[in-house]
Amino acid sequence: MPFMEWTGQFSVGVDAIDGQHRHFFTLINTLHAAFHRGEGESELRQTIEELADYAAFHFQSEENLLREIKFPLMLNHEDEHKRFTAKIQGFRDKLSSGNFAITVPLMDFMKQWLSGHILGSDKKYADFIAENHISINASGG
Numbered sequence: 205m206p207f208m209e210w211t212g213q214f215s216v217g218v219d220a221i222d223g224q225h226r227h228f229f230t231l232i233n234t235l236h237a238a239f240h241r242g243e244g245e246s247e248l249r250q251t252i253e254e255l256a257d258y259a260a261f262h263f264q265s266e267e268n269l270l271r272e273i274k275f276p277l278m279l280n281h282e283d284e285h286k287r288f289t290a291k292i293q294g295f296r297d298k299l300s301s302g303n304f305a306i307t308v309p310l311m312d313f314m315k316q317w318l319s320g321h322i323l324g325s326d327k328k329y330a331d332f333i334a335e336n337h338i339s340i341n342a343s344g345g
């Protein structure tokens with residue numbers, strides 16, 4: 205069983221975003237597996253970079269979407285993304301300085317944050333979209 209598994213409960217009703225969330229889960233699983241295999245520092249660093257880059261891309265497309273639909277909680281939502289980004293940056297700095305004891309807290313943080321964020325905050329814009337009968341264009345923002 206993967207470290208993180210995307211199931212229907214995580215759907216926000218926007219195909220493009222659901223697809224991105226699935227990929228985010230996959231990258232976290234890839235990092236988790238790399239830690240467990242005891243991959244070397246450069247491999248781990250590369251995997252974390254990829255994950256951080258993807259997170260930035262995903263947050264940007266979500267924020268574009270929220271701007272497009274004039275989501276009232278936009279600023280709070282952006283703040284949550286920023287806090288995640290800052291936290292991951294902190295972990296990257298620690299790994300760069302050779303502190304590999306942080307791998308378990310890092311993986312736990314990512315898992316808890318992502319599932320909590322989707323089920324708590326992303327679901328709020330999902331409800332907003334549904335309640336206001338907003339149709340999302342194919343690009344997903």
Ligand SMILES: [Fe+2]
Pocket residue numbers: 266281285321325326
């Ligand atoms: Fe989000």
